[in-house]
Amino acid sequence: MKASEAAQRFDVVSWGARGTLPSTGEDFNLHGGATCCVELRLDDRIVVLDAGSGIVDLGQNLVRRDPCSVDLLISHAHLDHVIGLPFFEPLFRPDWQVTLWFAGVEGAPDSQALLDTFIRPPTLPFTSAEFTCQLALRQIPRNGQVEIDAPFQISTAPLNHPGGNTGLRIDHGGRSFAYCSDYEPDDGPSDATLRTFIAGADLAFLDSTYTPDERPAYRGFGHADWLTSCNIARSAGVGSLGLFHHAPQRQDAELLAIAKAAGATMPSHAVRQGDCVDLLTGGWPSGRERLRKAQDG
Ligand SMILES: [Zn+2]
Numbered sequence: 653m654k655a656s657e658a659a660q661r662f663d664v665v666s667w668g669a670r671g672t673l674p675s676t677g678e679d680f681n682l683h684g685g686a687t688c689c690v691e692l693r694l695d696d697r698i699v700v701l702d703a704g705s706g707i708v709d710l711g712q713n714l715v716r717r718d719p720c721s722v723d724l725l726i727s728h729a730h731l732d733h734v735i736g737l738p739f740f741e742p743l744f745r746p747d748w749q750v751t752l753w754f755a756g757v758e759g760a761p762d763s764q765a766l767l768d769t770f771i772r773p774p775t776l777p778f779t780s781a782e783f784t785c786q787l788a789l790r791q792i793p794r795n796g797q798v799e800i801d802a803p804f805q806i807s808t809a810p811l812n813h814p815g816g817n818t819g820l821r822i823d824h825g826g827r828s829f830a831y832c833s834d835y836e837p838d839d840g841p842s843d844a845t846l847r848t849f850i851a852g853a854d855l856a857f858l859d860s861t862y863t864p865d866e867r868p869a870y871r872g873f874g875h876a877d878w879l880t881s882c883n884i885a886r887s888a889g890v891g892s893l894g895l896f897h898h899a900p901q902r903q904d905a906e907l908l909a910i911a912k913a914a915g916a917t918m919p920s921h922a923v924r925q926g927d928c929v930d931l932l933t934g935g936w937p938s939g940r941e942r943l944r945k946a947q948d949g
């Protein structure tokens with residue numbers, strides 16, 4: 653039987669949509685303040701993209717479920733994408749299998765180096781030797797197919813970002829989700845690579861750190877504005893866009909206004925912590941359904 657006939661579940665759950673730094677305070681409650689972490693529920697498998705501060709709550713949630721196995725893919729090693737990793741509860745559970753996938757970057761060429769780089773004194777009082785789970789360390793290509801034994805496919809593409817970033821795309825049951833959290837548009841070859849990579853995706857989470865007015869002051873910082881991401885997604889034939897990697901100072905009122913403006917250009921949402929998108933049978937949830945669905949697992 654083909655994977656497309658067998659697929660039973662393809663949920664995309666946001667546990668953190670903030671970029672750069674976590675945010676706190678009542679002006680951030682609606683969209684949440686945790687940094688990048690997305691859980692994919694693919695039939696009975698759990699795949700997690702990035703280990704920002706959102707992965708801490710996810711870890712607590714996961715250990716209350718059955719699977720005891722998780723594949724964690726790290727897009728790149730910037731702090732907002734790994735800061736929650738040392739506090740991911742399954743790493744400390746002997747009955748859990750954790751497979752850590754990473755493409756490697758300068759200074760951290762593989763998964764072990766990633767762990768050794770910052771999970772150690774003096775930044776933390778322990779090392780990865782304290783992890784009691786069954787830990788497997790694997791490499792993902794910068795541009796190609798991830799060799800994972802699963803009824804879904806994961807592909808990668810290089811993104812234009814300081815130090816490099818890896819775009820991730822998951823195809824399952826004839827549906828697809830693209831995750832390109834940090835990239836800077838170049839109006840050139842890297843935009844073309846991105847467009848090809850996300851082409852036809854049912855859902856894409858793309859960098860929307862800046863407003864169009866802000867971005868000129870931040871050339872070379874490695875991020876996009878929401879309007880450029882809308883244009884790239886629309887021209888790539890993406891079905892629905894999730895504006896992602898919100899600037900830490902971006903308050904809910906601003907994000908609501910951005911989402912409204914973006915919605916005039918293509919189907920889009922400003923991703924909220926707690927969003928659960930059912931790619932096989934449904935779409936974006938609304939209101940209180942968001943967080944409840946995420947917590948239900
Ligand atoms: Zn980031």
Ligand SMILES: [Zn+2]
Nearest residue numbers: 728730813834
């Ligand atoms: Zn980054």
